[in-house]
Structures are given as C-alpha cells and as structure tokens.
Amino acid sequence: MAGDRDSTFAWRNAGVRRSVVWLVVLTVACLLVGFLWLPSVHADFRADGLWASICRAAGVPTSWSGGDATTTAEKKPTTDVVLERAMARGGTSDAIGRGATLALNCTMCHGARGVSQSNAPNLAGQYSEVVVKQLNDYRSGHRKSSIMEGLAKAMSARDVEDLGAYYASLPKARTAPTTYGEALPALVRVGDPLRNIAPCISCHGGVDQKLGAPWIEGMPKDYLVAQLAAFKSGERRNDSEAQMRNMVRAMTAKEIDEVAAFYARKAAGE
C-alpha cells in the first residue's frame, strides 16, 4: 500500500485536492448555518450576543459561563438518601441479631415478627434499602410522621442499617400465589399507557423489583391508600425521582382503592 499512499495522499493529485476542498467547504458551510445563521433567527439564542449564541448552539450549559446557575442541583432535594446497590446486600448475622434487639421497640405497631396487626406497614421481608431509606428520610424530616420522625431521630446510622438487615431477613408476607391474569386490576398488570401510568408489577415485584421500591404485597389496605393519597397530593415527596407522585397523580380515588385492595389481599386461611 505504501506506493499507493503517495498518490492517494498527494496534493498534486487533482482528485485528492478536489475531494478535500469540497469536504472542507461542505463542513464549514454546515457549521456556519448551524452555529451562526439558524441561531441568529431565534430571539432567545441571540439575546446575549454572538459568542453566547454559538455556545448555546453547541449545547454548552449556562453554568459554564457563570450565567444562570439555578439548575436542578440547587432545587431543594426531596430526599438526602442516595440508593446504592450495596444497601441491598444482606447484613451479617451480627447486624441481624442487633437489629432484632432494636426491633423490640417497633413491635407495638409493626408486629412481633414484622407483620402488623394494625394499619402500620408490614416490615417482614422488606428490602433492607427500603427500610434504611425510609428511616433516614424520617430522620431528616423528608418523610413526615409525628411518631416515626421522633423515633428515627433517636437512632444512629448503624441502628438504621441493622434494622434494615433484620427485617430483610424475615420471611415476606405474601398474598395468595399471583398469576398475572385478566382478573387483576389493569393498573397492576399493564398500567395505563395513555395516562403514562406504569404497571405496579414493573417495579414492585412480579415483572421486576427495582431498587428502593418496597415489597407491598400483604400491606394493610388503609396504609396503602393513605400513602398513595399522600403522593397524589404532594404531601409525601421523598420519592427521589418523583416516580410515585407521577404515577398516582392521574389515578382516581376508585383506582387507588382498587390497587390497594389488591395488594392488601391476604392468602386464603391467613
């Protein structure tokens, strides 16, 4: 190929010369139109002058030029907890044992083995990262509850982790074996694509179980209804990506009741 390279690369070769010149002209013309001409006909692009309009066309964030810095990062966060996959790993037996001792404080509402007899949520078998996140949100005040905020504030970071490990180690409260047939509420199975509502089972188990999404089968119905209503009204907002608020916003009270009744359904004979 060495012999040929001389001729293909040689500037004296008219074909090479023409090709290179044409490509450069084409590229420069495209750049001029895309970065100068088109932005110049948009008032918002040209508002801050030529250089700013070129930068904007290039996609440079305004924060780079010290301009408008009120980006999403400065909005008040709705939670301080960053979910990490490490949080979902099972705890050591030490952590579970310590968590079991601490959990004696919780039995009044959440049941002796994490299965509630009242309308407090079941914690048996709950994913550890869920318990950790919610307790931390209570500690920081991002989730409201006159009882839980006070209790959580008294806990250390290690207490929180150990409680998560303990409850994750208990067997889950299950509803009757679920096959996803037509008998189930449509919102659980398929959501409502036209209203941008994803199916419950795509995050809460069934199709997929996403990190940070709680196990909700067998939860008390009143608890589920209250939480969905709180997400809908925006009273509860510690879902970091607004995923629950966005799902519930379009749901009617009847639909909330229906999905809550489905998840609260207990196994026959339980």
Add this chain to the structure above:
Amino acid sequence: MSRASKLVLAHFWVAFVGFAGALVLGAWQMYIRSPLAAWINNPEHYYRSVTAHGTVMAYVLPTLVAMGFGYAICELALKRPLVGVKWGWAGFWLVIAGTVVAAVTMAVGKASVLYTFYPPMLASPFYYLGVVLVVVGSWIWVALMVINLRAWRKDNPGATIPLAMFGNLAGAYLWAWTSVGAAVEVLVLILPASLGLTDTINAGLARVLFSWTLHAIVYFWLMPTYIAFYTLVPRAIGGRLYSDTMGRVAFVLFLVFSMPIGIHHLFADPQVGAGFKFVHAAMTAMVSVPTLLTVFTIVASVEIAGRLRGGKGAFGWVRALPWDNPMMLAVAFSFVMLGFGGAGGLVNMSYQLNETIHNTQWVTGHFHLIFGGAIVIMYFMIAYELWPQLTGCAPLSAKLIRTQLWLWFVGMLVLSMPWHLVGLLGMPRRMAYYDYSHPDLQPQAWTVVVSTFGGLILLASGLLLVYILATAKKRGSAAEVPRFTFSRAAHPGAPTPAALNGFGLWIAMMIGLTLVNYGFPIVQLASLKDAYVQVVPIGSR
C-alpha cells in the same frame, strides 16, 4: 473456492438459523400485541423477545453475512486462497460464543433492555460481554480483509482492486471505525456499572457514543447489498455494469459520510446542542448521494441488459428484462423498498419533520422496510448465488426462490406500511401493550392485525429460505460447478483514478469528519457532572 468454503458456509448457516429464530419471535410479538390474542399480561416477556429479535437481526445476522460474504469475495475476486483461515475460524467461534452468552442471558430474563441497551437501564454484564465478543470476532474479520488485500497487492503491484473487494474493504474499514463508539460506551461506561463498580452512569455520553455506532452500523449492514448490486446483479441478468468508477465513488462516500451523522438519532435529546443536530442532519442528507448514484448506475446497468435482450424505446427495455430471473425480481423489490424506506428516512433525518414521528411506529416501519426489506432481500440473493460454489449443489429452483422473494416483499410491505400510518397518528414504538378498549386507540386496532399478517408472511418466507438452502444438496450435485464471476463493466479496463484504488484519503476524511462532528459533544458530556444518573438494573432481583 476451496479453503474458505466451509468457513463461509458456517457463517451463512448460523446467520440464517438465527434469522429464522428471530423471525419466529418477531411474528409472536406482532401476534401477542394484536387484538387477535389475549394479552400475556407480562410486558417483560414481550421486551425479552424484542431484545432477542433485535440483537439477532441487528448484530448477529448482518455481521455474519458481511463476514461470510467478505471471505468469499477474498477468494472469488482476488482469485487466490484466503490468507488466515484459522484466524477466520477463531473470529467465527468468538461470534458464536458471544451470541450464545448473550442469548442465554436474554432467555433467562436478565437482559430485557432492548437491543439498543440505552442506559440508565442496565442488563446483566454477560449480555454486554456477549455483544463485545461478537464485535471482537468481527474485528478479526476486519484484520483478515486488510491482510488479504495487502498480500494481493504485494503480488499485483499497481493493479486495480476488483470492485467487489474494494466494496468489501470499504465495509471492513467502516465497521472498524463504527464499532468504536459502542465499544467505548460498553467498556468505559456500561460494563463498570453493570458489574456493580459504580452506581451512576453518564447517560448523555452513553447515548452520544451509541449514536456514533447506531447510524453508521446500518451502512455496514448495507455494504454486502451494495456490493451485490454492483458486482452480481448486472452479471446475473445478462447486462454490464454501467460504471465501475461510480461504484467506487459510492463506497468511499459511504466511508466518509456514514459516521459523523448519528446525532440525528438524538434530535429529542436535550444534552446535545442544536448546532450539532443541524450539522448532523445536513450531513445525513449527504448519504443520499451515494444511494442515488447507486440507483442510477444499477438502473442504467439493468437498462443495458434490457437493450441487449432487444428492448427498444424509452420503456420497452423494461418489458424485455428477464423477470423470471430471481436476481431481477430481487433487485426490483429491493429498489421499491429502498425508495419508500429512503423517502421515509428523509423525514427521520430532518431536524424538524422528525418531531412529528420521533419514537413512533414510523421509525420501526422505516428500518424494517429499508434494512429488513431492501438490504436483507439481497442477503438472500447473495446466499443463493454462493450456494452452488459452497456446496457443489445443482442450480437452485428458480421457482421456489421467486416464491420466497415475493413472500418477503409482500410481507414486508404489509408489515411496515401500517406502522408508517399509525406512526403519523402518534402510536409510540416499543410498547408492549395497547389498550384496544380505549376509544382513542380502537380505530387503529386493525393496523396491528394487518401488520401481524405481514409478520406471518415474512416468517413463511424466512422458513422457505432455510428450506431452499437446506435441501439444495438433496436436489442433486452439479457435475461441474460453473466458475464464479462478477459483473463486467460496460467499458472494461477503463482507468481507475488513483484515489479510488486505495483508502488512505477516505479513512483520513472519515476520522477527521468524525472528530469535527463528535469531538465537542463527547468532551463536553464527559466533563458534565449533571449527565450522571442513577443506574436502573433490569431483572436483577
């Protein structure tokens, strides 16, 4: 052909068996989503199927066909044994290993991320490792193509590279540079996150890097088809290639303009600047140049055949064409689908028209028509052309081949035209489920039924393809397989410009233009903290 026969045959068989399997999945997807079937109530099964269908159709089938055809061209066009057959087998087994690893991961539901695997969705690392193995296997092919051309040039100093080999090398270089985008995305961003080493991923950068591969890859898929247009069609129908030089111009234009245009897939992405979107849109328009040159050249070549057969007048030559020749039928079908698909593509690539159809079924219709239709129908013809050389079988049944081509053509139009229509009406793509009881959707339900029938016709055609190839030997062996030839140019021996007898200039332009069009967006996004988002592992629990 001797040394490479088994190698080429292995590539084609795996490609078409995978293809048949993926067709079954595609037909099932259409059926289960249509009003004809009760919904399975588990979107994950649907997405698992889409992932497998797309992975096989987009990565495994075209890569193996390009590789197999490339090895065949090396022996047939350069008229010498393939150098590095053992390495060829190593590449083949890497592709097989990668396919198996990815297939098992998909089958157990650990990789339902669709074949574009856009972050922050993350599959099991085995899926990505499988895809990487397929790509690494294909890189061995790239190296072998370069080595074989060098060896030939050493022995034939100053000779003009045969057009088929020239196109083959353009495809190889194109693929080598194209695959770099997704390779970097997978190795630098996705695998560390998928292995659990990081909890966040730069989704904006990942999408830009994938777009680098995503659009140019379609020209890699297209290369075997264009090589067939130029070097097989005129010979098979008894014509002459109108211009050998035009073929070379088309191939090098693809090399230069395929790459720096992928951002037209990201028109709706806020992380890329409008200026770059415009530049990529304008350069995408440039790709229509080699396609129009090809259509012109091939129609002119076909006209030569018509006139040689006694056709007269402005259109009389069309009637005189050998319409019972499968190649004639295939190229006509391919051009019709290329026409519709190309026209639709002009909508996709325009910055503003795209707004109306972005992420709708229109897009699905577009790439099925142009890739599954115009390109893949020529893959069939490549296999039919090579089969007697590879297996020593008697000539294949023209009648069965014509039936298979008709089914494919009709099936593809029946499948994809309704998608274009509902895409204009706003039906989103990649939906596992349509609620036909909804008054807004009910009037569109019939289109999904029609597409389902299109899918079934395509499945029948695909199975017929496998049947024809599998029973070729049973129909009898040829006493003597005729020597394989490529098209002769209308003006054989016309001088080829030096620049079109090598790749140095065009590769320099390809890399230079990629850096101009992609350099800034990549550097900017790589340094942007806001672009990192939390990963969403799929099926990990």
